[in-house]
Each structure stands twice: as structure tokens, then as C-alpha cells.
Amino acid sequence: MTAHAAHAVVRFGLGPRPGEIAAASADPRGWVFAQIGRTNIPAALETMPATRVRQAMIAQARAQGGNAAVERLHRQEWRAAYLRDAGLRTRAMIESDAPFRERWVAFWSNHFSVSAIRPRVAGLAGPYEREAIRPHAWGSFADLLSAAIRHPAMLIYLDQAGSVGPNSPAGQRRNAGLNENLARELLELHTLGVDGGYDQSDVRELAKILTGHSLGNREEGVEGEFFFRNRMHEPGAKTLLGVRIREAGPDEAIQALRLLAFHPATARHVARKLARHFVSDAPSEICVEALARTFRDTRGDLSEMARAVVNLEDSWETPRGKIRAPNDLVVAAMRAVTGDAGYAGEPERLLAALATLGQAPFAAPSPAGWPDTARDWIGPEGAMRRAEWALALAERVAAFRHPQAVFAETLDPIASPATREAVRRAPSAADGLALLFASPEFQRR
Amino acid sequence: MIPVLSRRGLMLAGTAAAFAPRLAFAATERRFVVIVLRGAMDGIGAVAPLGDPAYARMRGDLALSAGGPEGAFDLDGFYGLHPALTTLRELWTAKNLAILHAAHTSYRARSHFDGQDQLESGGDTPRGLPGGWLNRALGALADGRSGTRAGLAVGQTVPLILRGATEVGAYAPPALPGLEGDFAARLGALYAADPVFGPAFAAGARAQALTEDVLGDEGRRTAMGRGRFDGARRASGRLAQAAGAVGKLLADPRGPRVAALEVGGWDTHNAQGASAGRLAAALREFDEGIAALRDGLGAEWRRTVVVAMTEFGRTVRPNGTGGTDHGAASAAFVFGGAVAGGKVHADWPGLAERELHENRDLRPTMDLRAPIKRLLADHLGIARAILDRDVFPDLAAAPAFRGDLIG
Numbered sequence: 046m047t048a049h050a051a052h053a054v055v056r057f058g059l060g061p062r063p064g065e066i067a068a069a070s071a072d073p074r075g076w077v078f079a080q081i082g083r084t085n086i087p088a089a090l091e092t093m094p095a096t097r098v099r100q101a102m103i104a105q106a107r108a109q110g111g112n113a114a115v116e117r118l119h120r121q122e123w124r125a126a127y128l129r130d131a132g133l134r135t136r137a138m139i140e141s142d143a144p145f146r147e148r149w150v151a152f153w154s155n156h157f158s159v160s161a162i163r164p165r166v167a168g169l170a171g172p173y174e175r176e177a178i179r180p181h182a183w184g185s186f187a188d189l190l191s192a193a194i195r196h197p198a199m200l201i202y203l204d205q206a207g208s209v210g211p212n213s214p215a216g217q218r219r220n221a222g223l224n225e226n227l228a229r230e231l232l233e234l235h236t237l238g239v240d241g242g243y244d245q246s247d248v249r250e251l252a253k254i255l256t257g258h259s260l261g262n263r264e265e266g267v268e269g270e271f272f273f274r275n276r277m278h279e280p281g282a283k284t285l286l287g288v289r290i291r292e293a294g295p296d297e298a299i300q301a302l303r304l305l306a307f308h309p310a311t312a313r314h315v316a317r318k319l320a321r322h323f324v325s326d327a328p329s330e331i332c333v334e335a336l337a338r339t340f341r342d343t344r345g346d347l348s349e350m351a352r353a354v355v356n357l358e359d360s361w362e363t364p365r366g367k368i369r370a371p372n373d374l375v376v377a378a379m380r381a382v383t384g385d386a387g388y389a390g391e392p393e394r395l396l397a398a399l400a401t402l403g404q405a406p407f408a409a410p411s412p413a414g415w416p417d418t419a420r421d422w423i424g425p426e427g428a429m430r431r432a433e434w435a436l437a438l439a440e441r442v443a444a445f446r447h448p449q450a451v452f453a454e455t456l457d458p459i460a461s462p463a464t465r466e467a468v469r470r471a472p473s474a475a476d477g478l479a480l481l482f483a484s485p486e487f488q489r490r
Numbered sequence: 491m492i493p494v495l496s497r498r499g500l501m502l503a504g505t506a507a508a509f510a511p512r513l514a515f516a517a518t519e520r521r522f523v524v525i526v527l528r529g530a531m532d533g534i535g536a537v538a539p540l541g542d543p544a545y546a547r548m549r550g551d552l553a554l555s556a557g558g559p560e561g562a563f564d565l566d567g568f569y570g571l572h573p574a575l576t577t578l579r580e581l582w583t584a585k586n587l588a589i590l591h592a593a594h595t596s597y598r599a600r601s602h603f604d605g606q607d608q609l610e611s612g613g614d615t616p617r618g619l620p621g622g623w624l625n626r627a628l629g630a631l632a633d634g635r636s637g638t639r640a641g642l643a644v645g646q647t648v649p650l651i652l653r654g655a656t657e658v659g660a661y662a663p664p665a666l667p668g669l670e671g672d673f674a675a676r677l678g679a680l681y682a683a684d685p686v687f688g689p690a691f692a693a694g695a696r697a698q699a700l701t702e703d704v705l706g707d708e709g710r711r712t713a714m715g716r717g718r719f720d721g722a723r724r725a726s727g728r729l730a731q732a733a734g735a736v737g738k739l740l741a742d743p744r745g746p747r748v749a750a751l752e753v754g755g756w757d758t759h760n761a762q763g764a765s766a767g768r769l770a771a772a773l774r775e776f777d778e779g780i781a782a783l784r785d786g787l788g789a790e791w792r793r794t795v796v797v798a799m800t801e802f803g804r805t806v807r808p809n810g811t812g813g814t815d816h817g818a819a820s821a822a823f824v825f826g827g828a829v830a831g832g833k834v835h836a837d838w839p840g841l842a843e844r845e846l847h848e849n850r851d852l853r854p855t856m857d858l859r860a861p862i863k864r865l866l867a868d869h870l871g872i873a874r875a876i877l878d879r880d881v882f883p884d885l886a887a888a889p890a891f892r893g894d895l896i897g
Contacts, residue, residue, distance in 0.1 A: 204759040207811040222810030226759040229600065229816065239601050239616075245848065248600075368686065403646045410754070411529075413603055419686050424647035425660035425694030428687055432669055432677055467680045476673055483677055485684045 049073050049361075051458035055490045056323065056365060057355065058144035060377025063454045074355060080145040081351045082183050086175065087137035087147075093130055096172040096197060100260075100269025102126075103165075119164040127161055130171025131406035132392030135372075135399070139379045146182075149351055151372075152322055154178045156315075157193035157235060158414035159202040161407045166202045170407035173198035186315065186345030187306035190235060194227070194302065195271045197260055203227035203412060210256040210279025223279075228252035230412045236305040238314030247286055253279040254290065254297045312340035318417070319350065324359050325366060326418040332359050365459070365489045368419040371402035373490075374431065378438055378482050381455045382446045398434055403427065432483050439478035448477030456486050518631055518870055520793050520828065521740050522748045523783065524624055524651060527776070527800035528606060529756035533820030534806060534841075534852060535769045536575070537589055537834070541568035544841040550808050552764055560765040565589075569834050573765050574773040577781040578823065582832060587825040588895050590861055591836035594802060594854035596884075598847075600816035602757070605801030610651035612859055614884040621654025623862075626881045628656040628748055630872045642697070642739060642746035644732050652750050657689070659697035659746060661739060662732070669695075704742045705735055729753045729779035737786020740794070748870075753779060756800060760811040768813075780825070792827035795869045795896070799823075799858060805850050806841055818851035822858060828869060830897035835861065860891035868896040 047066060053073035054061045069076035102122065106114040141147045154174045161167035177196040181189035193199055200206040209221035216222060228251035232243045256279045261272030273295040283290045283297065288304060290297050305311060316336035320328035339353040354360060369377060375398050399405050403422070409415050416422070423431075452460070452468050460468075464484040471477030481487060538554045539545055540562055546553045554570060555561040562570025563579050569591070571579055581587035597608040597616065604616035612623030628641045641658035643649060652658050669677070674695060681687040732751060739745040755772035762769045776798070784791050803820030819839075825831065839845050839853035847853040859882050866872045866881060878886040 204811055204813070207760065209810045211810070216810070222808075224759055224809045224811045224813065225815045233601050233603075239599075239604055245600065411602065420653070421647060423686050423690050424643065424645070425658075425690050425697055426643075426662045427646040427694075428681075428690035429669070429694035429698060430646060430662075432674075432691065436669060436673060463680055463683075467676060471676070472672070476676070479673065480676060480680060484680060485687055488687065 048458040050076070052361065052365065053077055054144075055459065056360065056367075057148065059138055059141065059147060059373060060144075060369075060380045060487075060490075061455050062380045062383070066454065066458065077145050077355050078352065080143040081348050083143050083146050084180065084183060086179065087141060089133045089137040089140060090175055093133055093171055093175060094126070096169060096176055097270055099126065099168045099172060100197060102168070104263070104268050119167070123164070123168040127167035127170065127407070128392075128396065130168075131396055134171060134174070134406055135376065135392065135395050138372075138376045139383060144380075145351075148373075149347075150174070150179050150182045152319070153182050153189060153347075155409065155414035156318065157189070157199065158409045158412055159196075159198040159407070160409045160411070161405070162410070163202055166198055167407075169196075169198035169201070174407070181347075183348045183351070184346075185306075186311075186340070186347055186350075187303055189347065190306050191299070191302050193235070194231065194255075194298075195258065197269060197271060199227070200258060200260060200271070203230055205255060206259045208252060208256055208258075209277045210253060212280055213256065213278050214276040215274075216277070216279070223249070223252045223256065225249060225252040228255055231255075231305070234413055236314065237308060237310040238317075241308070241310035241314060243286060246284075250283045250285050251301060254283050254285065254301045257295065258298065306345055309337075309341060312337040312345070315345075315350075316340055319354055320357075320359075322367075322417055323354050324357060325363050329359060332357050365486070366419075367490050368422050369488055369490055370415060370417070370422060371399055371404035371431075372406065372415075374482075374488065375399055375402065375434075377487065378435075381451050381482075382442050382478075398438070402430055402434055431488065432479075435482035436475070436479040439475045439482060443473070443475040443478055446474075446478065448474055448481055451478060452481055456481065456484065460484070460486050518747055520747065520869055520871075521787065521790055521795070521826075522865075522870055523736070523740070523794065523796040523826075524750045525776075525779070525796065525798040526606070526610065526649065526651060526750065526752040527756055527798055528602075528752050528754045529800075530602060530605070530802050530804055530816055531756040531772070531800040531820055532758060532762065532769055532804040532814055532817075533591060533593075533800075533822075534803065535758075535762065535764075535814075536572050536773060537565075537591055537821040538562045538570045538572070539568060539591075539838065539841065540564075540570040542838070542841045544843075544845075548806050548841045551812065552762055552808050552814070554764050566834060568838075572770070572773050574770045575777045577777045577784070578825065581780075581825045585832035586827060586829050587823065588829055588831040588893075589834040589836075590822040590824065590856060590858065591834055592819045592839050592852055592854060593799075593822050593836075593856040593858045593861075594819040595858055597802065598818065598854075600802065602801060602816070607650065609799060609801045609858075610649065612882050612884070618884070622649070622651035623859075623881050624651045624748065624750055625654030625656050625658065627866050627870065627872055627877075628652075628658065629654070629880060630876045631747065631870060640747050642736065642749040644736055644749060644751040649750055649752060657693060659693055659700070661697060661701055661736060700742075700744065701735075701739065704739055704745060729775050730782040733779040734782035734786040737783045737788075739786075741787050741790040751779070758804070758813045759809065759815060760813040762808070762813040794826040795824065795828050795865055796826045797822065797824055797862060797865065803852050806846055806852055807850070818847045819854035819856075820852070822861075824861070824865065824895055828896060830894055833893070835891075835893045835895075856891075857885070857888060859885050860888060861893065861895060864891045864893075865895055868894075 050070035050073045051066045057077045106118040138147050161170050173196050177192040203226045204224045205227040208224035209216045211222045229248045233239050257273050257277045259274045261267035316333045320332040343349040467480045468477050540556050595608045596614050597605050607616045610622045611619040613619035631640050643652045643660045681691045736749050758768045799822040800820050804814035804817040809815050837855040839855050
């Protein structure tokens with residue numbers, strides 16, 4: 046039964062904290078189910094400022110010193126804000142007593158990825174996840190999509206805020222035009238998937254539908270926040286996926302997003318990504334179809350989707366072959382060594398480790414988000430860096446965490462004889478912990 | 491074309507395989523580097539067709555002027571090189587740079603991810619071929635026992651272009667102290683039976699040994715003890731740092747012969763600019779990387795060919811936000827001491843409305859794989875039959891590239 050509980054905690058959680066496997070052992074499936082629908086915000090995230098506070102920083106800088114001041118802000122306070130957010134989010138994951146919920150939020154945050162690689166986005170990425178993703182993660186996919194697309198971080202990251210209908214009043218006056226970036230990624234990445242049956246004309250039509258989704262200015266009273274600006278909106282009817290959408294200002298996007306959110310291709314696309322994330326790099330068609338069916342039957346109810354993922358036979362039968370991405374590896378190690386012994390792990394060091402291992406928080410390399418298969422993470426250099434990081438962490442922790450104690454709370458129910466022996470026979474506590482963190486079982490889930 | 495004389499060639503031509511040394515040798519002393527420009531470089535912005543009558547009108551604010559420090563460098567009376575590309579300008583003058591324009595894979599949709607898949611796999615459909623064309627080319631070079639010696643991926647993972655049956659090494663500017671011998675041996679033993687970590691760790695350990703041998707402490711020093719988080723910042727000069735180290739590794743007699751690097755920053759949907767802006771910044775980082783690679787290679791530069799290519803180009807007209815959206819054909823660069831350059835190879839399709847692909851993009855008139863195939867044959871000496879069968883199986887029936895890229 047303990048092995049079953051360890052499987053649940055490892056596969057669906059963020060790596061066991063001391064006592065977590067024991068707590069799950071009476072009812073492993075129930076341990077996961079109890080986290081579905083829990084909406085409370087982790088304590089660490091409550092101190093993170095709201096989007097509007099961050100946007101006010103930009104507005105104030107611009108009012109005082111124009112674009113030069115904004116760029117200066119980007120390099121200084123804005124960047125510091127990003128680092129604080131990244132630290133808070135990492136801490137929330139390490140401390141969480143609802144690790145499946147944190148996995149679920151992170152999955153959707155990555156699905157609707159914005160990236161701090163764009164400096165203007167850096168100070169918004171944390172608030173975006175908390176305000177646009179987290180509140181909808183157990184709700185309907187359509188609401189989540191709608192919230193993600195309208196958030197300033199997304200409007201900036203995918204260049205929507207300045208996209209102008211060529212025949213709109215604003216377009217006529219200053220010869221401005223469409224930017225199709227968000228429209229394309231919305232179809233390719235967020236909803237239908239690249240083979241989902243749309244073409245270039247659908248991209249253009251959706252870009253027209255989205256014109257006007259922008260950020261407000263001071264006169265409009267919502268400076269830096271979402272604002273639908275009618276005079277940027279392309280007039281006339283549009284046709285998306287063969288469906289005619291009558292001219293209706295902001296309601297066009299509501300109709301279009303619902304069309305996309307409930308589309309069967311979206312169900313397949315989301316189902317495949319979930320199965321790949323939680324079960325296997327190459328999930329079976331049975332898994333994908335089971336999840337897609339739930340998505341269709343429940344009109345994208347994400348709590349039902351979470352239950353469906355947990356109820357997949359493959360979630361329990363398929364060996365733990367998923368490689369932990371760097372973020373989840375670092376978090377798992379910290380969860381293993383924190384607790385009453387109290388190694389807090391300074392945020393800067395944690396963030397440096399994440400960057401070195403290739404996954405700085407909120408900094409995915411592209412709008413597709415972080416990749417999610419073994420070969421995306423484990424090459425020769427990736428394997429070496431993980432080993433080096435494991436050793437560096439172990440050397441800091443060894444003074445107050447004994448390898449056998451950590452082993453008992455993490456890998457004991459699931460370790461191979463080779464790993465068990467390697468940890469036991471290690472010449473020092475540091476080597477033992479490093480072998481534990483680097484072991485094939487700890488690297489996987 | 492002089493046949494490539496190699497130790498392996500001599501060995502095969504010589505006596506018995508029983509005398510083969512334990513170390514394997516790549517079948518060439520030539521160096522070949524591919525730089526993948528991820529995110530769709532605007533080919534018209536990098537290599538401007540100044541002589542096209544529609545250029546200034548269609549490009550609007552993105553058009554470069556001709557000449558002067560802010561303007562394009564006149565290449566041949568028709569094309570002009572972006573002013574940020576100062577190293578490439580030197581290479582052009584030395585006749586060590588050739589440009590391929592209006593070139594493209596056979597991919598015609600506009601997804602970055604599928605476009606890069608086809609660029610790197612070399613196939614006719616996204617996800618149609620499992621590995622990368624450069625790995626398949628390596629298969630013809632390495633003898634299979636020591637692929638690390640032949641191919642090098644730059645970065646923490648192996649990009650698709652180098653994935654496949656032939657093992658490759660990897661290098662990334664290191665950021666952590668190395669592993670001490672006893673621990674590495676214990677971990678190596680623990681990984682021995684692991685299908686993912688086993689081969690990766692073994693290859694990583696070998697690559698690290700070589701790297702430390704060739705680069706000394708230099709690589710390790712760069713980031714050690716840094717402690718400070720620098721993750722999401724676009725580290726300017728990061729390509730130059732990696733490229734310089736890669737040049738040295740390639741130059742070492744025991745080092746790899748083939749390497750793949752990548753650099754992003756090309757997805758200029760807004761604020762693309764002309765002589766200054768996001769595109770100029772990306773081009774500058776790229777150009778600095780080229781200079782570092784050349785300096786790292788030193789004397790071996792004369793035996794080197796570099797190809798820099800992107801998944802597709804961008805719209806000819808600016809979009810509504812001072813940038814460009816995803817397009818079709820782009821430009822590619824072929825340079826190095828072994829290149830017979832000073833020429834833009836193109837069947838120029840024109841920029842006027844009726845000449846565009848779908849009335850928006852530069853029309854592709856050259857399959858990028860054709861000149862690459864010539865390079866693999868002429869520079870690395872890979873047999874035509876292997877190129878047709880293994881490296882570019884989807885291209886076997888297509889006409890050959892007729893330009894000369896190698897002196």
C-alpha cells in the first residue's frame with residue numbers, strides 16, 4: 046500500500062515532503078481527489094502585488110521620463126519584481142500541502158504561456174498566473190481561455206495590444222494594421238493544435254476579431270489594464286472555421302473563443318497534452334481518447350478533466366517514466382529536505398539553480414511553453430548539469446539532513462536495489478544525498 | 491574536387507582492420523557548422539533587395555537606405571547587407587560569404603515549431619522524419635564507435651538536427667563546478683542500466699573531459715561562483731561565448747568536426763526597425779557569434795564551412811505594429827574559409843504584389859536542402875548515394891543545386 050501511495054504522491058504531486066506518503070497511504074486516490082477544487086491561494090502568493098499595481102509602475106515611469114524611463118525601470122525595479130515573484134512561486138510549490146493543485150495550475154500556466162524573456166512581460170508573469178490562470182484552473186476551459194487571452198501579460202507578450210483593424214477608424218487615420226501573432230498561437234497552441242484544421246485565412250479572420258483587445262490609457266480610466274477599444278476594431282462580419290460571425294465589437298471574440306474552446310480538435314489537443322504531462326511521453330490513444338471524451342462530454346470542465354486524469358488506468362499502471370523538468374526536480378529536492386529540520390534554501394540560490402538547469406520561472410523559450418518530454422531535457426549536458434547540481438545541493442544540506450532519513454521519506458517504497466545500495470554505501474552524507482537526488486527514481490515521476 | 495584524405499580512408503585502404511586503434515576517427519578533417527536561427531529571421535531585412543523596384547514601397551518604415559553607416563552595404567548592385575552584419579561584410583569582401591536568397595524548406599504553413607521540425611529533419615512534412623539531417627550526415631562520417639568525436643551539440647539538450655542514430659557530444663558554457671572522479675564513477679554505475687540517463691551521462695562525461703582538456707579552466711570560470719540569478723535576461727554575447735568555445739573545440743585535433751548551434755530573437759512581430767531595432771539587435775548578436783567562432787577556429791577556419799538558416803521568412807509588408815508576421819522564403823548564409831563566396835545565389839521572385847506568395851510573403855524559389863546537399867558532398871565528401879538514401883530521402887528526385895559554394 047505504501048508503494049501505491051508513493052506512486053500517487055510522486056506521479057501527481059511535486060515530490061514527497063516528510064510524512065506525505067504516510068498521509069496518502071490510507072487512500073492514495075482520495076489524496077489526489079481531495080485537492081481537486083481547492084481554490085485557496087497559497088500563503089506565499091498572497092503578498093504578490095496585483096497586475097494593476099505593476100502596470101502603474103510602468104505608467105508612472107512613462108509619465109515621468111518617457112520610454113527611456115520605462116527601459117530603465119525594466120532593468121531595475123521591474124526586474125527585481127520579477128525575481129521576487131519567481132521566488133514566491135517557487136516557495137509556494139515547495140511548501141504546498143496541495144501539490145497536485147500546484148501541478149495543475151502550472152500545467153495551465155504553461156499551456157497559456159507568457160514569458161519573461163520579453164522584459165515588458167517579466168513583472169506581469171507572476172500576477173498573470175495568479176489572476177488569470179489560478180482562479181479558473183478548476184473551472185471551465187472556456188473561462189480559462191478567455192481570462193488568459195485578455196490579461197495584459199498575454200496581450201503584450203503576443204503583440205495583441207497594438208493590433209489595429211485596417212478599416213477601423215484608428216486604422217484609417219494612421220495607416221496601422223493587424224498583428225496576427227496572438228491569433229495564430231491561439232489556434233495552434235491554445236486551442237485546436239497545429240493539425241486542428243484551420244488555415245491562414247482563419248488566422249487573419251481571428252486576428253480581425255481580436256482587434257480592439259488592448260490596454261487602456263489614462264483617459265480611459267483603466268490605464269494598463271484590459272480595455273476593448275472600439276475604434277481599433279475591424280468592422281464587418283468575419284468567418285472563422287466556416288462559421289460566420291456578425292459584426293458585434295467585443296462580442297465577436299466571446300463567440301469565437303467559445304467556438305474554439307468547445308471544438309473537438311481542442312478536446313484532442315488538450316487531452317494529448319494532459320496525458321503526455323501526467324502519464325507518459327508517448328501516451329496511448331486509449332488515454333488520449335478517454336480524456337478527449339471527458340472534455341467533450343463536460344464541455345471542458347477542468348475539475349472533471351483532473352478526475353479523469355487520475356482515473357486513467359495508465360496513470361497507475363504505466364511505470365514512472367516521465368523525467369521531472371528542472372523546476373519540478375529542484376522543488377522535489379527542496380520538499381524532501383525541508384520540513385522540521387528547516388533548510389529554507391535561499392531564493393536566489395534556488396533561482397540560480399533553476400536557470401542553470403534550463404528552466405528559470407516564467408521564462409519559457411517560446412509561446413509553446415516549456416517542452417514536456419525526456420529528450421527535451423536530458424541530453425549529455427543536461428544530465429551532467431543535473432548531477433553537478435545534485436552534488437552542490439547535497440553538500441549544503443548534508444550537515445543537517447541524513448541521507449537515510451531523506452531516503453525513508455521519499456524513495457524507500459519505490460527505489461531499485463541499485464539506488465538503495467548506492468545511497469547506503471556512499472562514502473559521505475553529501476555523496477549519499479547527491480546520489481539520491483540524481484538517482485533515476487528521483488529524476489522521474 | 492580533391493577527395494578527402496583521412497586517417498580512416500588510409501586505414502581502410504591499408505592493411506588489416508585488426509590494427510585499427512581503439513580511437514575512431516571521423517572521415518574528414520573539414521569542419522562544418524550549422525547555426526539554426528530560431529524564430530523566423532526576416533531575410534529581406536538581413537539581405538535587402540535594394541534593386542527591386544517594389545522594395546522601398548512594400549517595406550515602408552522597415553526599408554534600409556543604401557550606403558552610409560546606417561544604410562545597407564552594397565553587395566552586388568542589387569542586394570545590400572544589413573549594417574549590423576560587420577563580420578559578414580568582411581567575409582563577403584574576402585569572398586568567404588555566399589548568400590542564398592528566396593530560399594525555404596518545402597514547408598509552407600507558418601508554425602514556428604513545424605517549420606523548425608522540417609528545417610532540421612530535412613523531410614517534406616512536419617514530423618515526417620524521426621531525426622535530423624545533420625545526424626544522418628554524421629552517420630556517413632563517423633565510424634559509429636566514437637560519435638562524440640564527430641558531432642557536437644551546443645546546449646543542454648541535443649537539437650532535432652543532431653538527433654538520431656549517431657551519438658553526438660554536447661557542450662554548454664558550464665555554470666557549476668564539475669564532478670569529482672569518485673562520485674562520477676558511482677553515479678555512472680547507478681546510471682549504467684538506465685536508457686535515458688545512461689547514454690546521456692556517459693556522453694556528457696566524455697564531452698566534459700575533452701572540453702576541460704581543450705578549454706582548460708576558461709569555460710568553468712565563466713559562471714562559477716556566480717550565485718546571482720541571471721536566468722530570464724537575454725544575455726547579450728551568449729552566442730559569442732558559446733561560439734568561441736565551440737570554435738576552439740572544433741579546432742582541436744581530437745575535437746569534433748561538425749557542430750550545431752542555435753540563436754533566437756528573430757520573431758520580430760513588433761518594433762522590428764530598419765538599421766536599429768529588434769532585428770538589428772538579433773543580427774548584431776549573430777554577427778558577434780560569427781566573429782567569435784572564426785577566432786576560436788584559428789587556423790582551422792580555412793577548412794570550415796558554416797551554414798546559418800532559419801525556419802521561414804516574414805511578411806514582405808510591415809504589419810500593424812512596426813513588425814512582420816510569419817512568412818515564407820528567407821535568406822541563408824554560407825560562410826567560412828573554405829567557401830567560394832562573394833555571390834548571392836537566388837532566382838529572385840520579386841516583391842511586387844503579384845509576385846508574392848499568397849500576396850504576402852517572399853515566394854520561395856530555392857529548396858534550401860539542395861545547396862546543403864551540395865555542401866555535404868563537396869565539403870565533407872559524403873557520397874551522393876548516401877545523401878539521396880539517408881540524409882535527404884525526400885529530396886532524391888529533385889534537381890541538384892548548380893552553384894559552386896566550395897573553392
